[in-house]
Amino acid sequence: MLQKLRERSSGWVATIIIGLLMIPFVFVVDQSYLGGMGANNVAQVKAPPAWWPGAPAWWPVSMLWEHEEVSGDEFRQRFEQERMRQREAMGDQFDPRQFESAENKRRVLEQLVDEKALVLAARRAGVTVSDAALREYIRQIPAFQADGKFDATRYQLALASQVPPLPPRRFEDMVRQGLMQSLIPSGLAASAFATDAEVDRLLRLSAxxxxxxxxxxxxxxEDAAPVSDEETRAWYEGHRADYLRPETVTIEYVEVDAAQLPEPAPADEATLRRRYEEEKSRFVEPERRLASHILVRVEPDADEAARKAAEEKAQRLAAQARAEGADFAALAREHSEDPGSRDAGGDLGWVERGTMVAPFEEALFAMQPGEVRGPVQTDFGYHVLQLREVSTGKQVPFEEVREELAREHAQAERERAYSELSGRLTDLVYQNPSTLEPAAKAVGLEVRRLGPFSRDEATGIAAAPEVKRAAFSEILIEDGTASDPIELGPNRSVVLRVVEHTPEQARPLEEVxxxxxxxxxxxxxxxxxxxxxxxxxxxxxxxxxxxxxxxxxxxxxxxxxxxxxxxxxxxxxxxxxxxxxxxxxxxxxxxxxxxxxxxxxxxxxxxxxxPGNPEELPAEQRQQVRRQLAELDGAAAADAYVRQLRQRFRVEVREEQL
CATH class of the missing domain: 3.10.50 (Chitinase A; domain 3)
Structure with missing residues (x-):
């Protein structure tokens, strides 16, 4: 029996049966396996294989097509990044509900599609980014540098601080893809140039x-003729947007303000003395050093010979200043190139830590009174230092800082009371977010009501950008639940709930x-x-x-x-x-x-x-115009390249996934 089945399964009948069995399978597998768009993706950029440009798009040939996907997560992440960017740029003018428009979503998606088209084009063109090039690019990113050099620890911390944390391998893949997609357009942009004739034409026009x-x-x-009902109706219908009643909300809110809380009881003597002992190190006058210097200046672009000559001059001056009976002030007045201290004999006055550049400060605070040291190199040149006197730090007595400690204790108590009250209110609101009354009553605060008000007519606490943003947020309007605590300033916050909402609507003709x-x-x-x-x-x-x-x-x-x-x-x-x-x-x-x-x-x-005269423009400015014109042409060439890719490739979008 089994042998007969094996024999029969090898013929053309078996082939037909297997083909029939595959038909339902085609409808249940993820379409991305067949060259289609995955279920969780919002867009796909597809191109026929490079070796078969005319390949049809139907299955099973579509499985040979190359493609790049824009996933739903990728779109949402980019959309949130754009939201944050616009909110930061527009400030109080940012409208979160308007930002959620279909036009905005499509614009962000178009950017992602362009990027995927560039990645696909780069891969088809055989563009690769070597590991060495990738490492060098990452090493040049300022966020990963300390004192101008790549810092591996800072690199790891920066990636770990992302939400969620970004593994180095994934970050490197992102950078590699970014370099791949930018190589061709950036090469096109960099290859642009402007001819003398183009520069002259631009200068003649601009000037x-x-x-x-x-x-x-x-x-x-003014036209005194009567306006008919037909004219009135026609104008109203054609300009409805000019006669809209703005969206309004009414809110109830509970405010917690440390300034309105009862004054805390004054601290007793024992409490203040205990605080003083615990923080005694705060009340120490810093060590100070009375110093003078002679500066031999070195320009930042000086060559090695000039630097060597300056160092040798500073060495000679240091030797003269150390000689018995030397007059350091006279040497400074004659040779120092620091205009701020030269006329005062190099006197810098009392110097505390943190006021001078690091090499200068390290040398000065390692010296003994009366010592001359140098040359000490800094970004300004070479210094010869003289330490004239040292004032060691001393402990400030309790009596002199008692009032300061009392003020700090009162402020700490006020902040503690505020934190406890706002924390308790928040916990109670989270337990029953559909109303503020029980929570406010439990903590002894008042529920206030404000509105209705529009975005442009908000007054009182609603005029605060943070409150206005929350009051008109879609989630609070739809759910009717309480907001998270909104910080209005130091030790001042508010929790609000939208109790009424009237959407934007046309005002009736009779009203307007x-x-x-x-x-x-x-x-x-x-x-x-x-x-x-x-x-x-x-x-x-x-x-x-x-x-x-x-x-x-x-x-x-x-x-x-x-x-x-x-x-x-x-x-x-x-x-x-x-x-x-x-x-x-x-x-x-x-x-x-x-x-x-x-x-x-x-x-x-x-x-x-x-017309302007190109000959009147200095050569340096002319060269700057040439660079700007080349940059514009380069940007246009890169943009034209992306547009041409979009015409060559096939783009599919799932609008319902946005």
Whole structure:
């Protein structure tokens, strides 16, 4: 029987049976094994094998395609990093709910997809990062250095301090991948250059000035024609965003403030004396040393010969200062190159530890009174030191620090009482986070209510950025539970709960009808101003002088000879329009108009264009412009490379996973 089964299993019938059995298996295995996207991933970048560029994307050929995945964890980590970056950059203006928009999520995902496309392209191009190059790059990271050199201990501590801790092997893999994905675009960026013709053209444009005349036209009389219901309704429907009632919340909160707690009982004499004995080392006057020096300065970029000459000079001065009967002050006045102490005979006054650079301080505090030592090398040059006197540290008696100890004891007691009270309140709130009343009553504090208020109209404690951020956070609004303690300052915190929430919503037309009618009238007036200004521009283009046209419109002409590009004169909008206008033809000025934000119109006439002169720019600044232009071109080339990759590769995104 078994032999017959073995014989039958080797034929074409068995092949068909095995194929049929594999069909359901295809639908249950992780698609990533078959070249598809894994269940926990949000995006995939795929490319056909390099040796078969035209390979179809259907299975089983898709298994040959190369791919890079953006995992859900990777996306969430990057999204949180971007949240922290924006919160730090925007401060109080950061809106956590607005940040959660689909546009923001897609923007972060697009960055990750670009990175994966670069990794895939680098691997297909055979780009590798050697272990030696990886080690050298990591050794150059400032966070891992001490005194300018790589510190293995600091490296380990920095990785261990991450949340969660980052194993060195994983960090090295991350750095290796980052170097791989950046090698080609950074090479493209570094290969960019700017020709003399490009630099000259940029300089002529950037330094260009124009002779201009402008006239600010008065607004037409306000439109007194009635506004129909149809016009009102149409304007309201087209500008609903202008008539929104802002999102508001009402909160209840409990505040704990050490400044409002009862004053602690004064410490008795025994307590203060015990504190003094325990902290006796604090009340010791530091050792001080009365010193003088002679400085032979060495510039940071000095060559070895100059350094050697300075050292030999300092050695000679040290020998002279040690000679019997030598006048150190006279030598300092004659030879020291320290302008701050030279005229005082090198006198530095009383020096305490921590006030001088390390080599200077180590030498000075190892000397005996009357000793001369040197040369001592520092970043400033070579010093010859003289120690004139030593004042040893002495114990400050209890009576002189009693008041200080009493203040410190009172502050410590106040902080202890605050910590105990806030800790107890927090514990009680965590036991029943759906209300603050029982916890506040148990600790003898008051539950207060504030609101409703919007983000822009928050007052009192809600004006604090931390409170506002929590009050409008999605989790507190949806759950209705108490927040974690929010620190408002030293020994001051608050716990809050959102009790009412009204989302942003359109105000009804009847409520804002007067505003809508006013907006319609303002729009009519602005359009009438634009039509009138356009008619005047046609007269200018026909050859009439601006002075005549402006006078007829009741406006004055302001000449602006030599107007530079980019200057906010007369306004940024007008300056931009003036330099976007065509250069005037022979005997025919270039004319136009610009609408200001308040609806008024500005007429302008460009009478002459004066290109910048590249020859006037110093060589050093010209070279800087060349570098900047090359950097811009390089960045554009790198960006174009990424865009081209996105067109060559296939990108799949799971929107529902964002």
């Amino acid at each position: 260009e000035t124009r002779d201009v005349e402008v006239a600010l036209l008065p607004l037409p009389e 009808r007067d505003q809508v009618v006013a907006a319609v009238r303002a729009d009519r007036r602005a359009r009438a101003a634009a039509e009138a200004a356009e008619a005047l521009v046609k007269r200018l283009q026909a050859g009439e002088a601006l002075a005549e046209v402006a006078a007829a419109a009741g406006a004055e002409v302001t000449p602006l000879p030599g107007l530079p590009r980019g200057a906010p004169v007369p306004t940024p909008q007008v300056n931009r329009a003036v330099f976007e206008a065509e250069a005037p033809a022979e005997g025919k000025p270039s004319a136009g108009r610009v609408a200001l934000p308040d609806g008024r119109q500005v007429l302008y006439v460009v009478t002459a264009v004066h």
